[in-house]
Amino acid sequence: MSSKAYKLGATALVLGLAFAGLMYSTLSEGTEFYKHVDEVMANPSAWQGKRLQLHGFVVDKSILRRPDTLDYRFQVQSNGKVMPVRYTGVVPDTFKDGAEVVLKGHLASDGFAVDRDGVMAKCPSKYNPQSPAARAGS
Amino acid sequence: MATLGTFLLLASFVVASYALSSSVVGARWRSRRLIESGVGAFYLVSALMTVASVIIVHAFVTGNFTIKYVQRYSETAQPLAYKFASYWGGLDGSIMFWVFLLSVFGTVAVATNRERHRELIPWVVAVVSATEMFFLFLMVIHNNPFSTFLAQAPADGKGLNPLLQNFYMAIHPPSLYTGFVAMTIPYAFGMAALITGHLDDSWLRAVRQWTMVGWLFLTFGLTLGMLWAYEELGWGGFWGWDPVENAGLLPWFTATAFLHSVMVQERRGMLRVWNVTLVIVTFFLTIFGTFMTRSGVVQSVHAFGEDRELAMMFTVFMIVLLVFSFGFVIYRLPLLKARHELDSWASREAAFLANNWILLFSAFFVLFATMFPTISESLTGQRLTVGPPFFNKWMQPVGLVLLLLTGIGPLLAWRKSSVANMFDQFAWPVATALVTGAGVYALGIPMWASGACFALCGFVVGTITQEFIRGARVRRGATGTDIFTAMVGLVGRSRRRYGGYIVHVGIVLMFLGFAGQGFKQEEQALLKPGQQASVGHFTIRHDALTVTNDEQKQMIEGHVTAFADGKVLAQMTPAKWFFNKHDQPTTEVAIRRAPGQDLYIVLAGYDVSTQTATYTITINPLVNWIWFGFGVLAFGTGLALLPERAFAFAIARLPADAVTTTLVLLLLAIPATARAQTVQKSDLRKQLEADIMCSCGCRAPMNNCPMAPNCHGLRELNPKLDEFLAQGMDREQVRAAFVAWHGGQDILTAPIDRGFNRLAWLFPYVIGVTGAVTIGLVARHWSRHDPAAPEPVVAGSSDDPALRTRLDDELRDLD
Numbered sequence: 018m019s020s021k022a023y024k025l026g027a028t029a030l031v032l033g034l035a036f037a038g039l040m041y042s043t044l045s046e047g048t049e050f051y052k053h054v055d056e057v058m059a060n061p062s063a064w065q066g067k068r069l070q071l072h073g074f075v076v077d078k079s080i081l082r083r084p085d086t087l088d089y090r091f092q093v094q095s096n097g098k099v100m101p102v103r104y105t106g107v108v109p110d111t112f113k114d115g116a117e118v119v120l121k122g123h124l125a126s127d128g129f130a131v132d133r134d135g136v137m138a139k140c141p142s143k144y145n146p147q148s149p150a151a152r153a154g155s
Numbered sequence: 156m157a158t159l160g161t162f163l164l165l166a167s168f169v170v171a172s173y174a175l176s177s178s179v180v181g182a183r184w185r186s187r188r189l190i191e192s193g194v195g196a197f198y199l200v201s202a203l204m205t206v207a208s209v210i211i212v213h214a215f216v217t218g219n220f221t222i223k224y225v226q227r228y229s230e231t232a233q234p235l236a237y238k239f240a241s242y243w244g245g246l247d248g249s250i251m252f253w254v255f256l257l258s259v260f261g262t263v264a265v266a267t268n269r270e271r272h273r274e275l276i277p278w279v280v281a282v283v284s285a286t287e288m289f290f291l292f293l294m295v296i297h298n299n300p301f302s303t304f305l306a307q308a309p310a311d312g313k314g315l316n317p318l319l320q321n322f323y324m325a326i327h328p329p330s331l332y333t334g335f336v337a338m339t340i341p342y343a344f345g346m347a348a349l350i351t352g353h354l355d356d357s358w359l360r361a362v363r364q365w366t367m368v369g370w371l372f373l374t375f376g377l378t379l380g381m382l383w384a385y386e387e388l389g390w391g392g393f394w395g396w397d398p399v400e401n402a403g404l405l406p407w408f409t410a411t412a413f414l415h416s417v418m419v420q421e422r423r424g425m426l427r428v429w430n431v432t433l434v435i436v437t438f439f440l441t442i443f444g445t446f447m448t449r450s451g452v453v454q455s456v457h458a459f460g461e462d463r464e465l466a467m468m469f470t471v472f473m474i475v476l477l478v479f480s481f482g483f484v485i486y487r488l489p490l491l492k493a494r495h496e497l498d499s500w501a502s503r504e505a506a507f508l509a510n511n512w513i514l515l516f517s518a519f520f521v522l523f524a525t526m527f528p529t530i531s532e533s534l535t536g537q538r539l540t541v542g543p544p545f546f547n548k549w550m551q552p553v554g555l556v557l558l559l560l561t562g563i564g565p566l567l568a569w570r571k572s573s574v575a576n577m578f579d580q581f582a583w584p585v586a587t588a589l590v591t592g593a594g595v596y597a598l599g600i601p602m603w604a605s606g607a608c609f610a611l612c613g614f615v616v617g618t619i620t621q622e623f624i625r626g627a628r629v630r631r632g633a634t635g636t637d638i639f640t641a642m643v644g645l646v647g648r649s650r651r652r653y654g655g656y657i658v659h660v661g662i663v664l665m666f667l668g669f670a671g672q673g674f675k676q677e678e679q680a681l682l683k684p685g686q687q688a689s690v691g692h693f694t695i696r697h698d699a700l701t702v703t704n705d706e707q708k709q710m711i712e713g714h715v716t717a718f719a720d721g722k723v724l725a726q727m728t729p730a731k732w733f734f735n736k737h738d739q740p741t742t743e744v745a746i747r748r749a750p751g752q753d754l755y756i757v758l759a760g761y762d763v764s765t766q767t768a769t770y771t772i773t774i775n776p777l778v779n780w781i782w783f784g785f786g787v788l789a790f791g792t793g794l795a796l797l798p799e800r801a802f803a804f805a806i807a808r809l810p811a812d813a814v815t816t817t818l819v820l821l822l823l824a825i826p827a828t829a830r831a832q833t834v835q836k837s838d839l840r841k842q843l844e845a846d847i848m849c850s851c852g853c854r855a856p857m858n859n860c861p862m863a864p865n866c867h868g869l870r871e872l873n874p875k876l877d878e879f880l881a882q883g884m885d886r887e888q889v890r891a892a893f894v895a896w897h898g899g900q901d902i903l904t905a906p907i908d909r910g911f912n913r914l915a916w917l918f919p920y921v922i923g924v925t926g927a928v929t930i931g932l933v934a935r936h937w938s939r940h941d942p943a944a945p946e947p948v949v950a951g952s953s954d955d956p957a958l959r960t961r962l963d964d965e966l967r968d969l970d
Contacts, residue, residue, distance in 0.1 A: 043545060043548055043549065044541070044545070047541050047542065047544060047545030047548065048527075048531075048539045048540065048541055048545075049539065049540050049541075049542065050537060050538070050539060050540075051528065051537075051538035051539065051540050052538075070540055085681060085683075085767065086681065087679065087681060087760075087769065106679060107679055107759035107760060107769060107771055108760070110731070110739055110740045110742070111739055121542075
């Protein structure tokens with residue numbers, strides 16, 4: 018094997034390993050599980066503390082807001098399973114009763130705690146090019 | 156009409172398949188006539204597609220709601236401009252628009268290269284036709300934009316989504332498509348070179364400009380997308396790493412890589428396999444991006460909805476494309492051997508190579524992260540997602556390294572840089588970087604990401620300035636003109652190089668804007684009327700909440716007074732608009748723009764009964780430099796694209812010192828206009844000040860008198876103007892009054908637009924047009940009979956040692 022090919026192989030190996038290592042370490046922090054409410058409610062204790070994107074529908078007439086604050090409490094459901102949610106912050110325009118939502122946050126003992134700007138409401142119609150606005154929630 | 160449209164699409168498909176087969180057979184049998192007829196058929200496709208486009212635009216403009224596509228994306232009340240934009244507003248139309256652009260571009264490319272690259276043409280026609288056929292097939296089988304309602308057609312349409320009814324959004328998709336489609340041409344030429352085995356550099360010369368044009372439009376499209384997101388979506392940022400955004404970014408990375416590596420092949424005959432690969436990958440990524448956004452394979456809130464059948468067809472096409480393209484690359488590997496080896500890592504080609512790796516890495520990283528949810532679901536069954544923080548964590552360092560290479564590349568010599576040479580080249584740029592870094596540190600800006608970015612921006616600017624100054628000095632020594640004229644001459648002599656540097660300046664400015672995001676501030680505040688909230692040195696006061704209606708929508712507006720350091724800055728009205736035909740309201744952001752930072756206010760929530768409003772207040776530092784940077788970048792690209800003739804003409808005939816004079820005049824004009832804007836005046840008064848000549852003898856209008864504020868003419872005229880305005884006169888009356896008072900029309904800057912005076916209005920235009928035509932004719936004449944016009948400058952002065960070394964250097968570079 019010529020020394021050039023040898024060097025090249027070694028460089029590629031080192032770079033590849035460094036890349037894989039970095040990718041692995043950042044992925045483990047950066048990823049979130051994408052789950053439906055009923056999947057999580059099937060075994061809530063397994064999901065405690067994990068970063069989740071929770072998919073569900075807002076339960077009708079469940080949205081409560083403490084007057085003059087941005088504190089919200091509401092419930093989301095899918096396939097009949099219901100989960101209480103708390104959130105502080107601005108909600109997107111499409112957030113209302115019955116809306117399909119994806120919530121970013123983690124499961125706590127008293128329900129699902131949503132991150133700041135973690136409410137993403139989906140647009141009901143199909144090609145309605147929606148925006149990160151509705152996603153980011155502000 | 157709809158039937159005719161469908162027929163035209165079918166006819167295009169048939170004609171394109173004829174073009175494909177006749178060029179392939181013609182090329183194999185070496186039959187001139189078959190090839191010619193293939194080219195003819197190829198031109199015919201673009202004619203057919205143009206007619207089809209005219210039909211669909213006509214349907215939109217006249218409101219032909221029997222066509223489903225028209226009904227879905229347009230309505231009678233929609234403004235005309237958005238009726239045009241509806242053409243590419245939905246899936247079916249966007250594919251049709253794609254084919255239309257492709258056929259037109261293909262025609263232009265074939266027509267311009269027909270004589271020069273005769274042997275490649277049949278295969279170019281074949282490849283482009285095959286691509287057209289794929290998209291036409293999609294339309295005919297699956298997404299016909301001309302399909303009509305079988306039963307009763309609705310009376311009115313649904314209308315284009317209000318979010319898309321925005322100026323930037325109307326031009327963003329066509330710009331992006333233009334960029335995407337333009338990338339097909341380099342691919343077609345690359346494949347033609349591979350198939351024929353004519354793998355010298357001639358195919359590169361044919362596609363270089365196409366790639367640049369495509370790249371410019373891609374950049375333009377991406378910038379417009381950012382601008383749209385920033386102004387219309389109201390989340391305070393401009394890039395959210397959404398799959399659809401990423402789809403546009405992927406080919407941008409590889410196209411940028413190609414634009415750089417192509418220089419290495421031209422200069423040193425290296426990286427041949429690499430260049431062909433980049434062209435193929437770029438084209439593949441444009442198709443893949445289209446697939447990603449249109450098939451619903453990636454969950455995105457603004458993708459075109461899920462469509463399995465479409466996904467299947469795209470997958471098949473992409474597999475065929477990859478196998479076919481890389482099959483030929485492998486088949487031709489022996490012909491693609493490099494002429495040289497890399498001499499040293501301290502060389503420009505090594506810097507280009509590193510730049511290429513990083514760009515390609517960026518493309519694959521973004522691709523991987525975008526596809527990650529889909530990949531993880533198919534591998535583990537768990538849908539895992541990655542968010543913008545993940546992208547940012549990776550792309551920040553990658554972007555900084557790219558920026559560093561932008562600065563390093565031009566400082567290294569081709570082949571090998573000596574240590575002494577490197578010290579000489581790096582001293583100033585590194586010093587600039589250190590000074591900038593120290594300044595940033597002193598200001599207390601966080602060092603990681605933002606601070607480092609500023610320092611690197613300093614480094615790159617140092618490099619580019621040094622390149623310009625050194626080049627201009629040599630040229631000044633040679634030609635004896637002043638430094639500015641020499642600089643223009645320099646840019647003219649190697650447009651691609653110096654145009655490229657200007658593009659880099661644009662990139663640096665954009666990076667300033669990105670770095671600004673590192674210290675943006677955001678607050679959410681719920682305010683009752685009269686209450687205040689502070690962010691940074693801004694304070695905003697919520698004054699009132701109003702609800703108003705117009706024909707299209709209901710508008711809820713928050714009225715806000717913004718203060719900066721206690722002083723009133725502006726009245727702002729962030730709002731929400733509820734369009735009658737759409738459930739979802741649109742957010743109308745109030746932005747107070749400034750070069751340093753934008754104050755960006757969104758009405759996030761409201762309660763009409765209590766008059767309370769929730770605002771999201773964002774301070775976005777330096778964001779405007781992104782848009783400005785794009786302007787610089789476009790200018791640089793334009794410069795690099797300018798045809799040889801135009802420049803040769805300008806340089807040869809440029810009188811010495813003309814540039815300096817122009818610059819001085821410009822510098823004088825800027826403060827004058829700035830001063831004119833300082834005092835707040837009524838609009839009518841402003842108009843009149845421009846209409847009336849100052850009487851001090853300065854030959855300038857009142858608002859532009861160089862003697863102001865101590866001008867005796869103005870001292871006389873201003874009270875007169877106030878007096879006339881106080882009498883309630885309108886513009887014409889005041890002008891008439893001044894003419895009567897002065898006793899002649901020469902007090903007016905422009906003659907009254909009436910009767911004989913109209914001729915005076917027409918005169919400058921006539922002169923302008925005549926002048927332009929004359930210059931054009933003369934330029935043509937000169938460039939035809941005097942092609943060596945710019946050369947004597949160099950030839951006559953080759954005694955100069957500095958120039959000679961530089962010339963030697965350049966010639967050696969050319970091999």
